[in-house]
Amino acid sequence: MSPTEKRTTHFGYQEVSVDEKASRVADVFHSVAARYDIMNDLMSMGIHRVWKRLAIERAGVRPGHHVLDIAGGTGDLTLKFSRLVGPRGKVVLADINASMLRVGRDKLMDNGVGGNVEYVQANAECLPFPDNSFDCITIAFGLRNVTDKDAALRSMTRVLKPGGRLLVLEFSKPNNALLSKAYDEYSFRLLPKMGELVAGDGESYRYLAESIRMHPDQETLKAMMESAGLDRVEYTNLTGGIVALHRGIKL
Numbered sequence: 271m272s273p274t275e276k277r278t279t280h281f282g283y284q285e286v287s288v289d290e291k292a293s294r295v296a297d298v299f300h301s302v303a304a305r306y307d308i309m310n311d312l313m314s315m316g317i318h319r320v321w322k323r324l325a326i327e328r329a330g331v332r333p334g335h336h337v338l339d340i341a342g343g344t345g346d347l348t349l350k351f352s353r354l355v356g357p358r359g360k361v362v363l364a365d366i367n368a369s370m371l372r373v374g375r376d377k378l379m380d381n382g383v384g385g386n387v388e389y390v391q392a393n394a395e396c397l398p399f400p401d402n403s404f405d406c407i408t409i410a411f412g413l414r415n416v417t418d419k420d421a422a423l424r425s426m427t428r429v430l431k432p433g434g435r436l437l438v439l440e441f442s443k444p445n446n447a448l449l450s451k452a453y454d455e456y457s458f459r460l461l462p463k464m465g466e467l468v469a470g471d472g473e474s475y476r477y478l479a480e481s482i483r484m485h486p487d488q489e490t491l492k493a494m495m496e497s498a499g500l501d502r503v504e505y506t507n508l509t510g511g512i513v514a515l516h517r518g519i520k521l
């Protein structure tokens with residue numbers, strides 16, 4: 271690559287430089303942070319809670335475990351994990367975005383979560399933790415926003431303990447043409463309007479819809495997780511493949 275040539279990637283459907291993507295994703299989440307939780311409930315009609323519950327079940331977290339919830343945002347998974355790991359365990363709620371992390375910390379404190387949660391501003395691509403630190407790592411609806419997804423998967427694998435689990439909960443590809451069409455109509459027509467109405471920001475929700483379409487499908491993500499060094503990678507389609515839950519284990 272010549273010094274004047276810029277590495278490019280996608281921000282939704284737009285081709286942008288790698289640096290521009292990170293700052294535009296940051297703008298999206300700064301903009302939606304305060305209304306993120308209410309929009310999540312509205313957009314998914316509450317179903318995101320069912321998807322997240324399944325992720326918690328498959329995580330196999332036990333008292334005393336160390337858990338990393340990366341791209342954890344407003345802390346829905348962290349809240350549940352903090353109860354499961356108990357006072358001897360630890361949960362790190364990490365996110366690249368200070369606004370999301372602040373909303374998450376306030377919510378967890380309002381819910382009486384105390385001593386076993388740490389808050390860390392961090393990029394999933396280069397996690398600031400030693401090798402083999404965590405029994406379990408989750409990234410829920412975060413990976414599609416990351417610029418270099420392979421780097422993030424390698425970084426998460428590095429900080430997992432041998433035998434530890436990585437769970438990726440993410441929008442994926444519906445496995446039925448009719449559902450896919452209906453979902454397209456919903457996410458490209460209705461979602462930005464709801465975003466405008468409730469969060470005063472239709473553009474950010476247009477990006478979210480586009481970023482879902484640009485995200486690797488189930489089999490591609492499985493192969494990426496295997497390339498990052500994870501073993502026994504498997505996935506479950508949820509709500510007809512609108513969302514998929516991938517899980518891999520570090521040997």
Ligand SMILES: C[S@@+](CC[C@H](N)C(=O)[O-])C[C@H]1O[C@@H](n2cnc3c(N)ncnc32)[C@H](O)[C@@H]1O
Binds near residue numbers: 346394
């Ligand atoms: C859609 S929210 C998901 C929040 C939460 N996990 C949930 O399921 O409700 C995506 C989050 O990913 C974070 N994010 C985006 N890029 C990131 C990166 N490179 N490293 C860490 N977090 C990132 C955003 O700041 C945002 O909080």
